Amino acid sequence: MALGKDYEGQDCNLARALELIGERWTLLVVRDALYGVRRFGDFQAHLDIPRAVLAERLQHLVQAGVLEKRRYQPSPPRDEYVLTGMGQELWPVVFTLSRWAKRHLPHAHSDRIYRHIACGTELGAMAVCPVCEVAVPAGDVEMSPGSGTARLDHVSRALDRPHRLLQPVAE
Amino acid sequence: MALGKDYEGQDCNLARALELIGERWTLLVVRDALYGVRRFGDFQAHLDIPRAVLAERLQHLVQAGVLEKRRYQPSPPRDEYVLTGMGQELWPVVFTLSRWAKRHLPHAHSDRIYRHIACGTELGAMAVCPVCEVAVPAGDVEMSPGSGTARLDHVSRALDRPHRLLQPVAE
DNA sequence: CAGAGCTGGTTCGGTGATTGAACTGATGGT
DNA sequence: ACCATCAGTTCAATCACCGAACCAGCTCTG
Numbered sequence: 001m002a003l004g005k006d007y008e009g010q011d012c013n014l015a016r017a018l019e020l021i022g023e024r025w026t027l028l029v030v031r032d033a034l035y036g037v038r039r040f041g042d043f044q045a046h047l048d049i050p051r052a053v054l055a056e057r058l059q060h061l062v063q064a065g066v067l068e069k070r071r072y073q074p075s076p077p078r079d080e081y082v083l084t085g086m087g088q089e090l091w092p093v094v095f096t097l098s099r100w101a102k103r104h105l106p107h108a109h110s111d112r113i114y115r116h117i118a119c120g121t122e123l124g125a126m127a128v129c130p131v132c133e134v135a136v137p138a139g140d141v142e143m144s145p146g147s148g149t150a151r152l153d154h155v156s157r158a159l160d161r162p163h164r165l166l167q168p169v170a171e
Numbered sequence: 172m173a174l175g176k177d178y179e180g181q182d183c184n185l186a187r188a189l190e191l192i193g194e195r196w197t198l199l200v201v202r203d204a205l206y207g208v209r210r211f212g213d214f215q216a217h218l219d220i221p222r223a224v225l226a227e228r229l230q231h232l233v234q235a236g237v238l239e240k241r242r243y244q245p246s247p248p249r250d251e252y253v254l255t256g257m258g259q260e261l262w263p264v265v266f267t268l269s270r271w272a273k274r275h276l277p278h279a280h281s282d283r284i285y286r287h288i289a290c291g292t293e294l295g296a297m298a299v300c301p302v303c304e305v306a307v308p309a310g311d312v313e314m315s316p317g318s319g320t321a322r323l324d325h326v327s328r329a330l331d332r333p334h335r336l337l338q339p340v341a342e
Numbered sequence: 343c344a345g346a347g348c349t350g351g352t353t354c355g356g357t358g359a360t361t362g363a364a365c366t367g368a369t370g371g372t
Numbered sequence: 373a374c375c376a377t378c379a380g381t382t383c384a385a386t387c388a389c390c391g392a393a394c395c396a397g398c399t400c401t402g
Binding site: 007010012013014015016017018020021022024027028031047064065086089090092093094096097098099100101102103104105107111112125126127128135 | 178181183184185186187188189191193195198199202218235236257260261263264265267268269270271272273274275276278282283296297298299306
């Protein structure tokens with residue numbers, strides 16, 4: 001969002017959360033991270049976001065402890081951004097909101113399907129597996145794309161195959 | 172946020188949802204509506220939001236079908252904004268995000284407590300009642316304020332007493 | 343009946359965030 | 373030496389947000 005960025009007067013958990021992940025693009029960055037996107041260029045290609053904004057958002061998320069910046073090769077020095085435990089626990093938020101949109105917003109096409117890997121069942125309300133009756137964490141979820149994407153970048157193509165959440169997208 | 176407002180390239184439910192409720196203030200308006208705030212002046216007093224922005228957000232939410240504008244007195248003509256079914260189903264989103272903030276963000280004080288009215292149990296993950304084992308809709312939730320608010324407006328004071336969600340705040 | 347007050351907005355100039363395009367810098371491949 | 377890749381940074385123009393002031397319909401009070 002273009003937000004002035006704080007909600008100072010609101011002494012409320014929700015407002016605190018929104019100061020962090022309520023900024024424009026931020027929750028989509030988290031979603032991509034859940035999908036296994038880790039590199040600056042991959043976020044950029046998939047989200048089509050101005051590089052300056054992406055850099056700023058990643059830095060915020062690292063500062064807040066949602067992402068961790070981690071060197072994956074020494075030379076040339078390259079870093080990747082990986083979700084921390086705290087970041088992974090945003091999965092229910094992302095899932096719940098996405099599910100709401102699917103049920104209530106008209107133009108929500110491209111419905112990806114999320115299954116509990118242990119049993120293959122599609123997740124129900126609140127990211128709970130209706131068979132196992134447990135809340136399924138992101139790492140135990142497989143995503144299969146619904147109708148395929150209209151995007152052509154390499155990240156979108158990689159995500160067009162069934163894919164375990166948090167697993168790095170194949171290059 | 173100052174958000175540009177669309178995420179055109181993202182053929183994704185989440186992006187659709189964020190185009191609507193991802194704008195600055197919007198989710199706080201929904202939260203207040205869940206708390207039973209209905210009138211323009213009450214939203215304004217409680218959120219401390221510029222009136223122009225509030226007017227625009229309310230209009231968006233009405234257009235999208237999240238809120239309904241309803242005349243509550245003929246003369247002088249006065250309207251109130253009430254959550255539709257679609258709007259009420261944002262409760263799990265609000266609860267999940269609020270709970271995440273409470274668990275993971277440092278300065279999340281003022282933790283309100285949410286109980287299942289039928290049995291008095293505090294809600295667990297995903298807005299599920301741990302005793303009854305059902306997902307509790309907003310109308311069956313009672314909120315009690317945790318540590319009391321720092322705000323002095325009449326809406327905050329009204330919400331400082333235990334209160335059933337969706338029930339209009341007493342004037 | 344004049345004037346003040348309440349509710350629910352709209353208008354407006356100034357500030358700050360976002361955008362896209364161009365540029366940098368370190369490194370590696372040929 | 374030359375080109376390419378990755379991960380950013382810089383910059384001018386645009387857009388959204390901000391707060392304060394203004395407005396309109398109606399009612400209440402003196």
